Amino acid sequence: MAHDGAEDDKSGGAFTHPDPIVDEALEWLARRQNAPLELAEQRQFQEWLLRSPRHGEEFRYLEAMWRSPELGKAAEGLPAAARGSVNRRRLLSAARYVQSWSLRGVAAAAILMIAIGAWQYPALMLRWQADYITATGGRAQVSLPDGSTMLLNTASAVSIDFTNGRRQVTLLEGEAFFDVRHDPAHPFRVAAHYGETEVKGTAFAVRTESDQDTIVLERGRVEVSRLSDSGDHVELDPGEMVTATAKALSVVARRDPSEILAWRDGRIIFENQRLAHVLDELRRYYDGIVIVADARVGDLVVTGNYRLDDVPGAIRTLADAAGATMNRLPGGIILLR
Template identity: 45%
Template sequence: MGRVQDDNGSRPHEAMAGRDAFTEEALDWFAKLQHAAGERHVAEQFDAWRESDARRAEAFRRVEALWNSSELRAAVKASAAPSRTTASVTRSAPRRGASARWSIRLAVAAAVVILAVAVAKFPDFMLSMRADYRTAAGESQKISLPDGSLMTLNTASSVSLDFADGRRAVTLLSGEAFFQVVHDPQHPFRVTGHLGDAEVKGTAFSVRTDETEDKVLVREGLVDAGPLESRQTRALLAAGHGAIITKASMSPMPEGDTERELAWLDGRISFVDRPFGRVLDDLRRYYGGRIIVTNDRLKRTAVSGDYRLDNPELVIRSLAEATGAKFTRLPGGIIFLR
């Protein structure tokens, strides 16, 4: 059950191969602009977003390039066209205006679905070439490592391993993993994310990585962690503590967050007074489809809850109802909240 609190407070496929947080934002804006075409306040918000960072403008340019490709246009046209079977059972033709509006809506829905698939396809292929182990959205996997340590790979996650010549090294390519490390003082166990790393002799801890930050959470023992680009900025984290690591800095996790962040090990998601937008960021990893929020106020609404993760769409529906959001599910599993 949740609780809410209102808070006011090249070629196209090559260009998309390195999907990051800015590309995700750009794809959300593409969908929002199609959905709210002609609305001036949306256009103004988009201009402010695009002009706030050159990387955002470049990400949107890449999305537009993919959208303008002939392959995608053909796929959208094919998806929006009514089948012969559907046409044959229609008893009365709608008025031309209604038909045209429906065709536009259908084309927009098809465009969003196909563009989301296109954006997702190539980065996943690149990960598959590098990863020794991967999980799909909503899946987790327990893996025995060559040294006897145990790794639990969370949803939509991937790793590569290097255990040759006495090394114990894991590179977290995406997502999140929990490690129960066999004690071996002579051979440190190292996990490297996008921005930071963690090194232990023997303990239980997790690492989560994305394009903007890494998180290290300690359940047992001690973990030496810090940014990759600032070796002098390191900290020894004790059980029950965690750190958020960026490119050249690190900061402690709020008190009490560690066990809530590790609730996924028991198949749950737990949060207290978190912005709805941040909760949705977590749920995206388990849902697998796209979740698009067209109301920025919703993103700021504080929510609390403890839910099972075996049906993430049900969690999203429940939170949407609690926050007063209108829930719309498009073909292909795309969810609009407004």
């Protein structure tokens, strides 16, 4: 059973739009989508539509958005379990809020919201596998059975096996830093999606993503090999990093551990990086959605050192520096343009 490093996500609960007419329109649309209305309900719905012109306008707007081809295409690729977890009220409310967009733009925002539903299903599977897990924006320090310590970064999960002399950690998701107790007789191994790192006593970090694993060594020495080909391996010295993919290990590169591992102190540090890349990093720590409506904004080069406990504040400062406009919308949406 997973040990959670932060509060449970409450985003799946009831969502109320600040405009009561829009909120009522959301409710009627959801009821009509879920099942045919009974005769009494149909009369109530017609009475509600006739209360004012806005009632009908809001309902027709939401219905058109819900039936848009863009939204339908987004839903087609979702597994049934994920599709069923989509919160209609949150989805439609956020889309309705950006009413100044064209219908296509609103549908694009809704597509991003529906993607949240796709993420909820694998998250449940992850909890069943993990021994330790952190929420978005959270960190957790764990004392391992052998006396080593593990620091989990945001949205990370691991399973451990320390039985019968083994010292095995599997990084299921996210990123972790390990300070390993020296024990030459029992190697300490960390497996991720594509690579495995073996040490006897050292300090290093592993980050796993959909297409690669990244290993950074702070002190000591480690050997990194590919899971699919143990003969493909390299050794790292302090201040070096390597990435592992399904096909190969990268060339070993020099990186400053104090910069790449600044998350341990709750900070993010970057120098001369595209804003799009920085926003990708900040998204890992933000339990919401960041939308860049103008591609030119993402191409701007920025430098900075920011706290991770105030991601919206960091994004606002970056937006000001880049000459972009930031708007915060309901449902945790940040819009840059």
